[in-house]
Amino acid sequence: MINDAIDNEQVELLLNDVLEIHGYDFLEYSHASIKRRITRLYALDNFVSFAEFRYTVKTDKQYFKRFLEEITVNVTEMFRDPSFYRALRNDVLPVLGTYPFIRIWVAGCSTGEEAYSLAIVLKELNLLGKSLIYATDINPSVLEKAKKGMFPLNYLKQYSENYLQSGGLKDFSTYYTANYSLAKFDETLSSKMIFSTHNLVSDHSFNEFQLILCRNVLIYFDKELQHKVFNLFDGSIENLGYLALGSKESLEFWPKAKEYKRVRLEKIWRKL
Amino acid sequence: MAQTINSTSCAALIIGGSAGSLDVLLEIFPGLRNDLNFPIVLVVHRKASNESLLTDLLQSRTQLKVSEAEEKEFLKPGKVFIAPADYHTLIEEDGTISFDYSEKVNYSRPSIDVTFQAAAEVFKEKAVCILLSGSNADGVEGLKSVNNYGGKVVIQNPNTAIMPYMPQQAVLSVKPHVILDSYEMADFINNLNG
Numbered sequence: 494m495i496n497d498a499i500d501n502e503q504v505e506l507l508l509n510d511v512l513e514i515h516g517y518d519f520l521e522y523s524h525a526s527i528k529r530r531i532t533r534l535y536a537l538d539n540f541v542s543f544a545e546f547r548y549t550v551k552t553d554k555q556y557f558k559r560f561l562e563e564i565t566v567n568v569t570e571m572f573r574d575p576s577f578y579r580a581l582r583n584d585v586l587p588v589l590g591t592y593p594f595i596r597i598w599v600a601g602c603s604t605g606e607e608a609y610s611l612a613i614v615l616k617e618l619n620l621l622g623k624s625l626i627y628a629t630d631i632n633p634s635v636l637e638k639a640k641k642g643m644f645p646l647n648y649l650k651q652y653s654e655n656y657l658q659s660g661g662l663k664d665f666s667t668y669y670t671a672n673y674s675l676a677k678f679d680e681t682l683s684s685k686m687i688f689s690t691h692n693l694v695s696d697h698s699f700n701e702f703q704l705i706l707c708r709n710v711l712i713y714f715d716k717e718l719q720h721k722v723f724n725l726f727d728g729s730i731e732n733l734g735y736l737a738l739g740s741k742e743s744l745e746f747w748p749k750a751k752e753y754k755r756v757r758l759e760k761i762w763r764k765l
Numbered sequence: 766m767a768q769t770i771n772s773t774s775c776a777a778l779i780i781g782g783s784a785g786s787l788d789v790l791l792e793i794f795p796g797l798r799n800d801l802n803f804p805i806v807l808v809v810h811r812k813a814s815n816e817s818l819l820t821d822l823l824q825s826r827t828q829l830k831v832s833e834a835e836e837k838e839f840l841k842p843g844k845v846f847i848a849p850a851d852y853h854t855l856i857e858e859d860g861t862i863s864f865d866y867s868e869k870v871n872y873s874r875p876s877i878d879v880t881f882q883a884a885a886e887v888f889k890e891k892a893v894c895i896l897l898s899g900s901n902a903d904g905v906e907g908l909k910s911v912n913n914y915g916g917k918v919v920i921q922n923p924n925t926a927i928m929p930y931m932p933q934q935a936v937l938s939v940k941p942h943v944i945l946d947s948y949e950m951a952d953f954i955n956n957l958n959g
Contacts, residue, residue: 523857524857524858525856525857525858525863525883525886525887526863526864526865529855529867529879566865568868712836712865715837739866740849741849741852741864
């Protein structure tokens, strides 16, 4: 794939159209990544000119759904970074277990793999019954997939290894039933999840949580937008609540970072 | 004056490698000048688990500061940035690094193609990209972009590479600025000018 097909100016034009016509604001996304996604989609869908691509994105509602799904990155896995899930299991969730009710927000949940991983850990700690997981994403079509709780069977070997490395206590296959090429996860897990669209760029806080999990979402945002989102999270985390980020993300340069304390070596911070 | 004509202008040096490239890096690093005035970005295929091993190995062989790249970090001259395992490493117009956890490219994340392409677009004729030993074709498309933008393409001599496939594929589809044996690379890099 040669990246030269669409230039910076055209990216700008397209993103302005998307904001004006469809109301999604990608202007504060990291430029290199969004440009790469746009160029990739342009090549994938065999457009012959930028003008045609732009017109289709502007006018074809059905195509815009695809555009939204493809320019946002929806690659995720269950128990991604096992040491992170071990810290959740050993250090974070037992503390939350002392509360009468646990509210968790998985922001940018994509197809739901992290939400289901979290539900499994909660279940093994006997906390799932009093927990509620709010799983949100900008993208309605990934949420439809997340609700179903069905993941490609060929990934399950990797997920099972991750799960065991993270301190999982059971045979991972007890959590799903294989159905042709898909693994359908136990509905007791999804019964404690609420799925909803939420755009971190433009939507506000909608509740207070004891844990917000937002992993490998902020890497796609520029510094200013990252700070705005941290402020949004800050307004949505109870005192002594936790914020969990992806392995290459950090609160470090955010002005209010001093009010948060890092949990061990993981990308987890506790609000003081 | 002759010096100025000979020296190649370099805003950033990107080195990509896969199987068999570690030996080359270990040969290059002790020979590098301590006062290089451009940044070096390394994209090496490896497992996600042995995170700091490569950084430590290379740091022990150079005075230049070697570290794993951080999100939105500025590419500072005289520093070596290692692309983290399991993310694609991109370069923004303002010279900062950003990451992308999208699909693997050529079964690889980090993909050499992705970083070469980003460097080509941002640094244009001042991008210098070296492709080392490896057994898949990652990096070849990226070198084409570097060529298109007028940057410098350097390829390890496939005849002396431990895994010749990757440099071989590159030589077949891109016209290189120069083909080098591993022992010639430190000198080449030392003569680049930021």
